[in-house]
Amino acid sequence: xxxxxxxxxxxxxxxxxxxxxxxxxxxxxxxxxxxxxxxxxxxxxxxxxxxxxxxxxxxxxxxxxxxxxxxxxxxxxxxxxxxxxxxxxxxxxxxxxxxxxxxxxxxxxxxxxxxxxxxxxxxxxxxxxxxxxxxxxxxxxxxxxxxxxxxxxxxxxxxxxxxxxxxxxxxxxxxxxxxxxxxxxxxxxxxxxxxxxxxxxxxxxxxxxxxxxxxxxxxxxxxxxxxxxxxxxxxxxxxxx
Ligand code: MG
Numbered sequence: 001x002x003x004x005x006x007x008x009x010x011x012x013x014x015x016x017x018x019x020x021x022x023x024x025x026x027x028x029x030x031x032x033x034x035x036x037x038x039x040x041x042x043x044x045x046x047x048x049x050x051x052x053x054x055x056x057x058x059x060x061x062x063x064x065x066x067x068x069x070x071x072x073x074x075x076x077x078x079x080x081x082x083x084x085x086x087x088x089x090x091x092x093x094x095x096x097x098x099x100x101x102x103x104x105x106x107x108x109x110x111x112x113x114x115x116x117x118x119x120x121x122x123x124x125x126x127x128x129x130x131x132x133x134x135x136x137x138x139x140x141x142x143x144x145x146x147x148x149x150x151x152x153x154x155x156x157x158x159x160x161x162x163x164x165x166x167x168x169x170x171x172x173x174x175x176x177x178x179x180x181x182x183x184x185x186x187x188x189x190x191x192x193x194x195x196x197x198x199x200x201x202x203x204x205x206x207x208x209x210x211x212x213x214x215x216x217x218x219x220x221x222x223x224x225x226x227x228x229x230x231x232x233x234x235x236x237x238x239x240x241x
Contacts (some may be wrong), residue, residue, distance in 0.1 A: 001236070002156035003122065005081075006031075014039055019156045031086065031131040039179065040081040040153045041124050041130040042103050042206040046150055047074040048197050049099075049128055053212025054188050060215050069196050071186045072141050074128075074210075078151035085241040086129055087149045093132040094220050097213035098171035098179045098228040101126035102190055103157050104207040109199040113191035119203065120194075124212045125228040125236035128146040128218070153208065158233045169214060181214025 002019040011032060017026030022033045051070035052058035058065045080086070088094050105121030128145070129152070135144035166184035170177060188196070193209055220226060224240040 001159040001160060001162060004154075004156045005043075006042055007034050007037040007039060013079060029057055037083045039129045040143055041154070041155065041157045042121075042208065044076055044079065044206050044208045045091065045204045046076070046201075047078065047126075047208040047210060048072075048201075049074060049210040050146065050188065050212045054181055054185055054189075054214045055187060056181075056215035057213050057217065058218070069193055071200075072145055074146050074151045076110065076160045077102055077148060078146055080149050080152050080154075080238070082236055082238070084152065084238060085149065086127075086152060086209060086226070086238050087241045088220060088222060089131055089134075089143075089147050091131045091133045095130045095132055095217045096173065096178070096226050096228075097128035097130055097170055097217055098169050098181075098221055099126045099128050099210045099213050100167050100169055100230060101153060102209040102211065103195070104203045104209070105160075105205055107202065107204055109198055109202045111194050111203075113189075113195040116191035116194040117160065119198075120160045120190075121205070122159040123163055123233055124157045124208075124232070125155070125230050125233055126208065127152040127226060127228050127238065128213060129170075130217075149198055150208075151208075152236055152238045153230075154236050155234045164232065166230040167233070170229045172229065173218065173220075178218055179214050179216035183199050183211065185214070186211055210238040
């Protein structure tokens, strides 16, 4: 199942439903995808991001893969949905980062890696928008990674029962492929990430774990169209402002 949230065409209320082909279904109603505005597919209380989790990307920025997962947070206020504009902060070096995002399905704490599948709702696409200038001088990455619109999510959540791993993650900038990777190359696996993160903090339904980006990151400019495409999940497309 592809789970979505959308603005109901008559009431304007955020509504949960499922995407079937080019239609959206919710509570007995069916709408054409063309007639609804898709919202971010979940409402996280936090987005836990993993840095340097693909060896080839760690290397391209002059880093090595860390001994333990390198974690940072984005706030809920950073989230935007499909087709929403990424508003660049004042910086000459804001990068895209295509990532597989894990969406948590139930409240959990101290989940052993072996039981991680039991707390996963499904998977979606995320673009971890990153200001490299701020990232170079700021140790906690709040300016670099937590600004408004820095967490595009969507378009839908592929439910765990229909997911087949590994996922093929691609980023296209103005139609040109810039990043390509397989989640089988994640240095710390999804179960290990869930075990590690849930030992630190309680995870809530809708919370997101962004699993890291493969090599090929690069600069966004105003007017660009950036797309994160994950086979089996969908395409998250955002214009840059
Ligand atoms: Mg990232």
